[in-house]
Amino acid sequence: MKNCMVAQSGGPTAVINASLAGVLEEKLRRRAYGKVFGAIHGISGLLDGQVFDFGERAKDTAFIDRLKITPSMYLGSCRYKLPADPVEAEPYYKQIFETFEKDDIGAFFYIGGNDSMDTAAKLAAYAKEVGSEVRIVGIPKTIDNDLVCTDHTPGYGSAAKFVATSVLEIFHDACIYPLKSVTVVEVMGRDAGWLTAASALARTEYSDAPQLIYLPEVPFDMTDCIRKVKDLLSVRDEVVIAVSEGIRDRDGNYISAAYNNVDEFGHAKLEGVGRILENNLKAATGVKVRSVELSVLQRSAAHIASKCDIDEAAALGASALSASAEGESGVMPAVVRKSDCPYAADIELVPVAGVANAVKNVPAEFIAEGGYDVTEAFVAYARPLIEGEAALSYANGIPEFADIRHLTSKN
Amino acid sequence: MKNCMVAQSGGPTAVINASLAGVLEEKLRRRAYGKVFGAIHGISGLLDGQVFDFGERAKDTAFIDRLKITPSMYLGSCRYKLPADPVEAEPYYKQIFETFEKDDIGAFFYIGGNDSMDTAAKLAAYAKEVGSEVRIVGIPKTIDNDLVCTDHTPGYGSAAKFVATSVLEIFHDACIYPLKSVTVVEVMGRDAGWLTAASALARTEYSDAPQLIYLPEVPFDMTDCIRKVKDLLSVRDEVVIAVSEGIRDRDGNYISAAYNNVDEFGHAKLEGVGRILENNLKAATGVKVRSVELSVLQRSAAHIASKCDIDEAAALGASALSASAEGESGVMPAVVRKSDCPYAADIELVPVAGVANAVKNVPAEFIAEGGYDVTEAFVAYARPLIEGEAALSYANGIPEFADIRHLTSKN
Numbered sequence: 119m120k121n122c123m124v125a126q127s128g129g130p131t132a133v134i135n136a137s138l139a140g141v142l143e144e145k146l147r148r149r150a151y152g153k154v155f156g157a158i159h160g161i162s163g164l165l166d167g168q169v170f171d172f173g174e175r176a177k178d179t180a181f182i183d184r185l186k187i188t189p190s191m192y193l194g195s196c197r198y199k200l201p202a203d204p205v206e207a208e209p210y211y212k213q214i215f216e217t218f219e220k221d222d223i224g225a226f227f228y229i230g231g232n233d234s235m236d237t238a239a240k241l242a243a244y245a246k247e248v249g250s251e252v253r254i255v256g257i258p259k260t261i262d263n264d265l266v267c268t269d270h271t272p273g274y275g276s277a278a279k280f281v282a283t284s285v286l287e288i289f290h291d292a293c294i295y296p297l298k299s300v301t302v303v304e305v306m307g308r309d310a311g312w313l314t315a316a317s318a319l320a321r322t323e324y325s326d327a328p329q330l331i332y333l334p335e336v337p338f339d340m341t342d343c344i345r346k347v348k349d350l351l352s353v354r355d356e357v358v359i360a361v362s363e364g365i366r367d368r369d370g371n372y373i374s375a376a377y378n379n380v381d382e383f384g385h386a387k388l389e390g391v392g393r394i395l396e397n398n399l400k401a402a403t404g405v406k407v408r409s410v411e412l413s414v415l416q417r418s419a420a421h422i423a424s425k426c427d428i429d430e431a432a433a434l435g436a437s438a439l440s441a442s443a444e445g446e447s448g449v450m451p452a453v454v455r456k457s458d459c460p461y462a463a464d465i466e467l468v469p470v471a472g473v474a475n476a477v478k479n480v481p482a483e484f485i486a487e488g489g490y491d492v493t494e495a496f497v498a499y500a501r502p503l504i505e506g507e508a509a510l511s512y513a514n515g516i517p518e519f520a521d522i523r524h525l526t527s528k529n
Numbered sequence: 530m531k532n533c534m535v536a537q538s539g540g541p542t543a544v545i546n547a548s549l550a551g552v553l554e555e556k557l558r559r560r561a562y563g564k565v566f567g568a569i570h571g572i573s574g575l576l577d578g579q580v581f582d583f584g585e586r587a588k589d590t591a592f593i594d595r596l597k598i599t600p601s602m603y604l605g606s607c608r609y610k611l612p613a614d615p616v617e618a619e620p621y622y623k624q625i626f627e628t629f630e631k632d633d634i635g636a637f638f639y640i641g642g643n644d645s646m647d648t649a650a651k652l653a654a655y656a657k658e659v660g661s662e663v664r665i666v667g668i669p670k671t672i673d674n675d676l677v678c679t680d681h682t683p684g685y686g687s688a689a690k691f692v693a694t695s696v697l698e699i700f701h702d703a704c705i706y707p708l709k710s711v712t713v714v715e716v717m718g719r720d721a722g723w724l725t726a727a728s729a730l731a732r733t734e735y736s737d738a739p740q741l742i743y744l745p746e747v748p749f750d751m752t753d754c755i756r757k758v759k760d761l762l763s764v765r766d767e768v769v770i771a772v773s774e775g776i777r778d779r780d781g782n783y784i785s786a787a788y789n790n791v792d793e794f795g796h797a798k799l800e801g802v803g804r805i806l807e808n809n810l811k812a813a814t815g816v817k818v819r820s821v822e823l824s825v826l827q828r829s830a831a832h833i834a835s836k837c838d839i840d841e842a843a844a845l846g847a848s849a850l851s852a853s854a855e856g857e858s859g860v861m862p863a864v865v866r867k868s869d870c871p872y873a874a875d876i877e878l879v880p881v882a883g884v885a886n887a888v889k890n891v892p893a894e895f896i897a898e899g900g901y902d903v904t905e906a907f908v909a910y911a912r913p914l915i916e917g918e919a920a921l922s923y924a925n926g927i928p929e930f931a932d933i934r935h936l937t938s939k940n
Binding site: 130159162163188189190191194195196197279282283284286287288290291293294295296301319320322323324325353354355356408410411412413414415417418419420421422424501503504505506507512514515516517519521522523525526527 | 541570573574608690694697698707733734735767824829914925926932938
């Protein structure tokens with residue numbers, strides 16, 4: 119019986135390890151492969167020979183369950199992209215497939231975003247070209263939710279749940295003083311506004327925060343934003359704004375770049391877009407303005423991961439293993455939505471090459487007229503993805519995650 | 530039967546509403562007072578006549594339970610301090626006690642930090658002076674944990690649990706790339722380092738993050754910090770630093786002020802201390818450095834509140850009501866620790882005047898030699914305070930908090 123290998127790549131999510139857990143679980147169920155190997159730091163670790171045998175851990179259901187709720191990447195990550203030029207890339211492919219051969223690998227699973235799907239597509243094409251029987255299957259993940267060919271991506275729902283919960287808690291914080299105030303919440307998403315849009319999920323019967331939502335899909339105009347904030351402040355005290363780090367002006371320049379001047383020493387001032395809005399709104403309105411950058415917390419906050427997200431991430435991992443066992447290669451399991459409410463979705467295989475290097479932006483029907491809010495259709499789309507809570511266990515008052523000392527250089 | 534009144538003041542915590550819930554619960558249990566009034570926006574609302582009758586809500590156990598897990602202040606807040614000069618303050622006292630008389634108030638509960646305890650002490654002294662029978666009882670709260678006469682303050686445990694959990698999740702995030710990196714986590718606490726110290730609770734069997742902890746109690750030296758980070762980077766890849774927003778240099782100047790120059794337009798650059806360390810460490814080490822400001826999330830993240838904290842906050846609210854019913858005035862229920870492990874504590878009354886205007890810093894025995902870490906004694910002290918999780922309910926994927934539309938100007 120052949121062995122299989124898994125690696126992870128790109129930026130962290132709260133549930134990328136749930137997909138790894140899904141691979142391990144399905145391998146146990148199907149007895150499709152012998153050993154399970156992990157490559158540390160994605161493809162770059164595979165090239166460096168940083169490969170290990172999961173051994174007994176591959177059968178340890180307590181370990182697998184803990185992986186499901188462990189944030190970031192158990193196998194580490196890389197930002198490595200194989201050369202585009204096939205001749206230049208050839209030696210890398212050769213080396214990777216030699217490693218596969220050495221470890222008697224029958225299937226390789228690569229969990230990641232669109233760069234990783236590009237790698238998976240290239241490896242699958244190479245395998246076909248050289249007649250290798252190693253099956254290459256991609257498994258989607260990204261908090262950005264910007265992969266094509268899938269209804270959504272694992273990692274998005276949990277990040278969205280953190281953003282929505284934080285914005286609601288920030289609203290509670292913002293209401294306590296009888297003063298006019300503006301709170302700017304900066305959300306990740308350099309090119310696509312999905313995660314910033316999820317701030318709308320914070321709204322309740324008693325809270326309409328955020329009152330303004332700025333996505334990278336809509337050109338940002340500071341003058342117009344200031345006018346809207348002033349209008350809101352004329353009828354209410356507290357204004358909460360959700361803004362994507364990736365908003366751009368009409369010419370496509372990032373606001374974070376456009377407003378970052380060089381200081382008197384010639385150093386670029388590296389302020390985030392939240393701070394830029396804070397400074398501009400403070401100067402224009404005279405009221406109390408603060409900005410909150412959700413930063414890496416939004417991609418790593420496994421303590422408030424979505425159960426829907428965890429379950430789907432695991433199911434996609436399991437599907438990837440099943441697909442390979444059934445002879446598929448060059449594919450990625452994708453989510454196909456059947457219904458919003460009650461939420462229902464299937465998993466279907468799509469060609470991984472079709473996913474590589476494309477970006478799915480927030481479509482027009484999800485952006486409200488005027489461009490500073492989302493539609494009810496977006497809320498219907500996103501709501502089910504943040505439903506349910508992770509079954510965390512706590513020890514000493516903090517969540518019990520999987521031990522990652524193998525990733526730290528000290529140990 | 531007399532009525533009673535509650536108000537809240539100072540900065541938000543995740544559990545200040547649990548103390549309000551404790552007052553309501555104990556009032557139900559003891560049938561000590563008739564109606565319960567709430568003053569909106571603390572003393573300033575009391576002066577403005579913003580007072581309402583809780584009505585049926587004071588008996589609604591579902592509402593009371595939801596209050597216990599609702600962040601920030603259900604009654605709003607103020608930063609109002611009564612004039613220090615008794616003659617100047619006299620008209621304010623008069624007005625407040627006229628409101629008490631109008632609503633037939635027998636007891637007033639003020640939930641807050643040391644400024645609020647100052648107000649409670651002044652009101653209690655005035656009541657005695659003028660022969661008023663209104664009993665004034667303070668109820669402690671602050672994430673800063675800097676009140677004297679109490680082992681710790683409600684609000685601290687939940688903020689500490691958020692800080693510890695976030696630092697652990699940030700550690701998972703920081704380990705994924707085979708690169709040297711530094712992550713600076715900026716924690717609230719302008720004068721006392723209790724909350725920054727709580728970052729040590731993030732440590733597990735597999736993680737020693739944060740490796741450096743900088744408190745306001747110890748003078749900060751940038752050169753020494755850079756040297757320590759370089760030393761750590763020479764033997765390991767990832768360094769996580771927890772730093773208090775309130776660190777100061779040897780002369781007592783805030784680092785955030787000392788390193789914030791004025792820009793070419795004469796505007797002060799208002800960078801946080803995390804960003805200042807980020808910039809300095811980046812320049813000095815050349816490795817990837819990022820800073821994460823936990824911002825208002827740490828005081829409002831009710832979704833990860835500590836059960837120990839919620840229970841104690843409610844118990845202190847209940848004790849305040851009991852104390853007033855038993856004739857006490859000018860007191861504050863305080864936590865007296867009996868044992869660290871297993872954790873045991875009693876509630877005892879202390880004079881509220883003794884709590885006002887004093888600050889409890891992190892003592893020397895909790896600061897490790899060298900001044901850049903905490904001791905095991907601190908961990909033993911702080912650990913029980915973050916134990917246990919809140920019994921949250923979720924609807925639509927986000928926590929169900931109490932409706933605060935009465936605080937919003939729009940509704």
